[in-house]
Amino acid sequence: MANTHMRDAAAVDEERRMYSYGSLTETELDEKYPNRPHNHSVTPSFSILYTTLFNPLNDNRRKPTAPVARRKLGPHGASNLTPHEIRRNIIESFISRWRKEVGNDIYPAFRLVVPEKDRDRAMYGLKEKAIGKLLVKILRIDKDSQDGFNLLNWKLPGGQTHAAGDFAGRCYEVISKRPMRTEPGDMTIGEVNEKLDILSGMSKEVDQIKVFSEFYQRMNPDELIWLIRIILRQMKIGASERTFFDIWHPDADSLFNVSSSLRRVCWELYDPVIRLDEDTSGVTLMQCFQPQLAAFQMHSFEKMVQRMKPTEADDVFWIEEKLDGERMQLHMVEDESVLGGFRFNFWSRKAKDYTYLYGSGFEDDNSSLTRHIRDAFNPGVRNVILDGEMITWDVEQDAMVPFGTLKTAAISEQRNPFSGGQRPLYRVFDCLYLNDKALTLYTLRDRRKALESSISSIHRRIEIHSYIEGNSASSIEPALRRVVAEASEGLVIKNPRSPYRLNERNDDWIKVKPEYMSEFGEELDCVVIGGYYGSGHRGGNLASFLCGLRVDQNHVARGSNEQKCYSFFKVGGGFCAADYAEIRHRTDNKWIKWDPKKPPSDWIELGGGDKQYERPDVWIKPEDSIVVSVKAASVGTTDQFKMGLTLRFPRFKRLRPDKYWKDALSVMGFMQLKSNAEKQHKENEFQLDNERRKKRMTIKRPKKRPLQVLGANDEVSTPYAALSTKVFEGLSFFIMSESLAPEKKSKAELEDMVKVHGGSIVQTQTASRDVICISDREVLKARSIKKSADRSIIRPIWLFDCIKQAQADVGRPRYLIPYEEQHMYFSTHDDQAVVDSTTDEFGDSYARDVDLGELRGILAKFPKSEDKHQHAKAMEIVDHLEDHGLDLSDRFIFQGSVLYLDFGDGAAKTPEFTAAIDELQAVGRKARFVGGTLSNSLDESVTQVVVGRDRSHLHQLRQKVSQMSPIPKIVDAAWIIESYQERTLLDEDRFIAR
Template identity: 30%
Template sequence: MSLEDLKEPPNFNPKPHFSFLVTELFTKLDLVNKDNLRNFTSITAKKQFIIDEFIKNWKHYVGLNIYPAARLIFPARDGRLYFIRDVGLSRLITKMYKIPKNSIDFRRVNDWKRNYHDYKKLNTDKKRLRTLSYILAQQISERRDVQPKGDEVTIQEVNDVLDKLASDEVESGSQQIELLEPFMRKLNTEELRWFLQIILKDATISPMESYFYRSWHPDAPQFSNVVNNLRAVFWRLTDITERLSESDLRVHLMYPFLPQLAAKPKLSYEEIASRMGNNFYIEEKIDGDRMIMHMKRNSEDKNDMHFKYYTRRCRDYSLLYGEDLKNGAMSKYLRYAFHEGVSSCVLDGEMVAWDYRRNVILPFGTLKASAVQEAVRHFTTEDAFSDQSAWPLFIIYDILYLNGVHLVGTKLIERRNALKRIIIEIPHRFELLETPIAHTAQDIEDAMKKTVLERSEGVMLKNVNSKYKIAQRDNSWVKVKPEYLEQFGENLDLVVIGVIKGVKNAYMCALKDTSDGDIYKSFCTVGNGFSNSEYDEIRRITEGKWHDYKTEPPPPDKVLFGSRKPDQWIYPEDSLVIEIKARSIDSELLGTYAVGNTLHNLYCRRLRLDKSYEECVTLQEYKEMKELNSMDAAKAQEVIKGNKQLGVKPSKENRLLGDAIAIKNVKVVSTLFKGLKFIILSGKVDSKTGDRISDTDIIKVVKKHGGIICTNVEPQSVVDRKIICVSEVLTVKSKQMLKIGIDLISPEWIFQCIRYNSILPIEPSLIFRSSSDKLVETSKRRLDEYGDSYILHVDEPIQKYAKRLHIVKEEGGAANRQGLVTLQTNASADFKSAGVDDSPIAYLFKDVKFYIVSLQSTPSWQTEGLERKIKRYFGEVTLALEDASFVVFTAFDKYDFAADQEGRRKAKEISSRISNEWSRSKKIPYIVDESFVDESIRNKVLVDPQDYKV
């Protein structure tokens, strides 16, 4: 029987009540614990018995159609979308039953996550207060005059209400209340609890879902993987004596399935090649959206084609990409993309965004916008995405079904040959992936050279004789990345000193400061990476040792927190050590943690029960580690308050970021910008602290100092010089300004004016984009021969040694090189005497060599400025590519087609030179843009070059 034949449900006699599902399955499973096992050997065994009994009774009293109940048993697998999560449901019930704000019940409903683990740890949790649905059901029950007995609502009625809740007819909160409130009056407390849990799409019988499938039919789990459709599974599988054929357990046309995934073994190239049988495909790893496309033709009308598009997680994107030849961003171009003999097929590939102006594949994040633009192109009179120049491109690398024949059991090499025979490529729309066959480790190494050349993520290696493994991660597919592309990170053993409660508890960890009396100072908060068993182990070790922070704060000479406080804290000697893995070091500018710095993108790798709290990393060890491994720890930052870095005495006026955030009611405090009108087109990144200031906060700062903010401004009024246009982001509006000849001034100009309490002339560093060279050439006159400002303050030692370094470099010679060493040796005292920390900043680029690449459109002053920045921090500019640690491209406008094309061409030439000389024993220079230098200076460490690739 094909799935298309499943038009009528199986035998289904009476209409079962919802209470039958609740009392015989949900509640029984929920009440099982180790204290009521009776004759069962384990909790799992008893739950399996309950499921078996429920299914037996269902088949006996109800019939063979369990699909209506399955939609409620497996809410996450059901296709209905309610767009209601825990916070939304809490607010809905609060409003529906008029629970007073600030009451105990209101806090109980809205703060349930904070108490989750306290309730969960109680094995005798008879009221099951660990779930939001039960808490809400209790609140509703307490507000009723009459309690329903149950048996009033059928399973079909529950499904009808949920169908309406998921429909377009019910959208607003008032409509949801109007639908749910009268229906919920019919449900008793236990039925309410499970009804609300179904709305939240929380599992009702977890973790017994897989067993339920097997108990209903032994082929159900595997069949579910290939169709991912509840109705198809439970309508098709009714007789346990009727087993599915091998073809039934393969791909089904127009139904989603979980695709095969690649393994990530850490093996040498030789070992990988050997495991592949020295016969494998090499594919470029594409940064796109994994997509499975289904196509079916009408047998009578070959042009009547129907399509389905599913992601790797079985999400249906058919509406976006097109269900037929008339609609969508992809299907409308595929009329002639298949050989005329193809009546149906299933293709596996990658959906990417193709930029037709620059002839490149764009990064993953641009795909959805490009697809929407292409989908609506023929239906709108005004293109809302006119600034975009991309459309979807489907790159195909596998075929799993053809004209009714399943190909998953066929060798990959045969599937590839079939693809070449049936697909008629449409350039930049619908293409086959180029897949050469390789045999040796040298072939993998050559592929890595190409990866370097094209700056891609890596390659996929696939055994030519491999069969497709649905819903599996198999070693016949392997992902390989060049060593230099692997992410760096920090691994630290830290002691837990606090907890922020929630469904997923977040633990605050500390570093021991040995220079301050062995105080444990808060450093980071980690909430990811914990398994349920690890949560239980932490609870077991720390049981009864926690202290409430509000009522019993910690002694500051023992445990110290920053502005972020935990719900509870613990003495280090009563706690445990956990190993933290983090992508990078970040900074907390407002003292969030007592250490000052914190970790970025972190998770728990494991509990270190073999270590005592005294063996955790100290603050001093951490600082040494950060300095020694500055190349590995990406984006390390340090707190800079005011302008202490430049030797300027901090003042209230200089702490602009704090002012911008703190201002709520803007009051004019000066007339600095009186008579000046501004249009603020973007926010900014503060050049000293690295924090972000929104455009709203900049507006507040301008108004605070007497400026006038203009909105909805006509471009001509800006041309007439009546308004100052401020931006440091190329938005649609800012690009319009540039097109009509308007200069964009960096927001930094505003803050510099406030700092000096004067309207400053424009210098090159304060220009974000100029429509001509006139403003730039004029502004250059305000710099001295070394590029230092005549107006803006520069530290005398930094300025002096930058100039002397420049002289030594220009004159050359052994004596002068020796003089340079003397300069670097003697400079430390001068820096320290000026109050400048020379270690992290003065020698930032010491022993680092830069190879600078400029475009034809790059003005000479910009290249010279980049050289000065490098030399100022004792870096070296080299003309020998083989000596370089970094290849730096001067900044250019990526939206300028000519500049972008030239930049790509030069980047490819540089990559080609590197590739030709590359070996696994030689370090590869990073190819980055100028912002890498700027961000390194701002952060006072070499930041992660991966974030600044050209």
């Protein structure tokens, strides 16, 4: 910026007038943001960004990190800087020079430095292909020439110096051959922002060409390559927005998290000395914030209840149904300029504005919600912020519709508001702002009172979400049983004594969902022996069913009924309307009313003998009944069912019309499954104990041992039921505190865990310089180590990550995870250099697998695509995986399968044939997504041949594969589709193509 000349006041005013932000003029901005900073000079040349910031950061990112041990003193006695230090110096220098030479308003620069965080500028609607076409026309090159081909097919090999997939690099290759300028251009940062605002509002190619042409004429190739990256929002400069925010102001990242506003970060925090008030909630009317999130379920209900911080005087916690919709915040404020007197805004959890969908006011004729809820707000409410879940409600079925139909329902409601079909329903569970007062620091109990005093429910439009109170772990299971029976996702338990914590996932709110068992196989096939009538929208119909186990023939007394069954469990969750219809079709006129005085004991035995526990309303003979497949969380003892055992949280998976009652699971069959599961569990424990025993026998202890205090004894006293590894073999650990994350473990449990995996324990850090110090809290010993600053302190999460990766890499050489930022409680200078090189700019580890929670954080840092739905969709997919209990391991369902897609004869190129090909290609993409490999030829590597709708040459295909060795199975595409849906590799024999 040193070459930037100071402009007079008139020039500064002219730039402000010409290059305002978005649709607001300078005067309007001053009225809306009266305390915003003003620059004393015009913005510098755009070239300053790439010469002093982008290119230096990029060069630093590409430098290999030298081993810490090789760092030497520089020529002037100063040690060489680490990449992390260099990165911060580059950014600090840029920000410092901007403040000095331009002023305190850095918003014009940050809009270009972190464009993916600029929510004030609309999406451009331009992807690589579209930009390539614009450049071909502007440069007047033939699209079939080498350069034209490289631009339009940038993912294919063919570039000179830039690899396939680097679109901006390909653009540089082509533009640098025919530049309009070789020296840096004359466009200022302010001008670039003004032109980009114009470009974001364009949709016609002829208009876009005019803007791009001006960029081409006034910029050199180096500037243009960075401009294209800004438009694509794919900067990748080796520094995340968090780094820029932290250097700009210590509270910048926090403010962005609660406001989603780059403008507020730049204009409210321009002075690093002035800090945000610690009591400031961040909640502001008509300003989107990041909501509080629920923590994931812990190991037991008891532990979760403990996390609710009960007291002797108040041990209550709240239990709410977990809703399957989209988190939504509603803002309402008095506004006389709006018809109806009130203005609304709706934002999703991802800060997407949905006001256009749900309505901006009571008189909004294009609203799918607000025009129906005028009477919901009680008199005296001037403004309010509500937090809740937007769900889809089917009026005809009077039931919630599963996730994924919300936008369609809202659009349908906009067009036909009283159709009686599916509509949005807003379930409110929190009130965060009321009549000019933020309520986030108040307890949930007080906020609930504010909620109930401010709004009233309007049936199936806006409703206050209900809850029940519990005061012990035993309160949770019945509630979970009820919501599972109603096909719901689970529960959220909340601490009514807690404040609202913005953008946090803590133990004040905890999700509770049934985790389904796997030790007895994927599912259990049982026969239905009874039925229970439902209520509400299920009234008058059978809504849940009693299932039983067949009594084996050799256990049936001579002359007794061979169809006799013992009651085992009841199930009502997971059925859809089609399932109920199929059951009615197959069992119509076969149900018999249960007579308590004359129970059908020759057919069915219930728990409790004459007490007839879990007595159904109607019963059915097994030979007239159906078989259902179910999953469950676990098996527990009970006196409510004849088996003395029952399934906890059973959930219907599917009907088995292919199975007769005799094929259903029997008493002995189930007991055999149970025995095998217990045997396998004991074998796993034996292998673990045997491994420990071998290790103790093979270790040769020296005569003079270094000082090692192993606690009470050398043995692992706390059971540690996990696959043992040798990942810590030869290492010594000084563990100073318990672990707080990723799970709570005592100091003793951590020590046992380390010993199981080959490590040894000492009770002082002075035993050796190689001792690894572990702590998650500022205990006295940790404070002493930090004061001496001679060694790092590692968080226990590093132990968990090392073990997890070692268990995933069984059979490979031992591998310790390098330290990452999240692993460090305290870092020495040398260790910090290692930390800086172990993750990429988005926090993705180079050395270990990540889970869904970490993937969410990484995606949040990725540059968002110019396709405004793409990034949001990626986050929605992660939300959906998380909410439905899926994880990244499901990506390997088809691992090891080599699939050949058979598209049929193709003699007649009809529209039907083309559609069939498209369907099968989509199925193939789905298989690849979950680990399958697609083969272009039918060779001996193929394990399955997948066919679509065209079966005209199936006979010839069978003859062809019969000559192969081994012979692949010919399966219907439904095998892939259903396996994908069920998250497991289903048996191919069920899907053999006919």
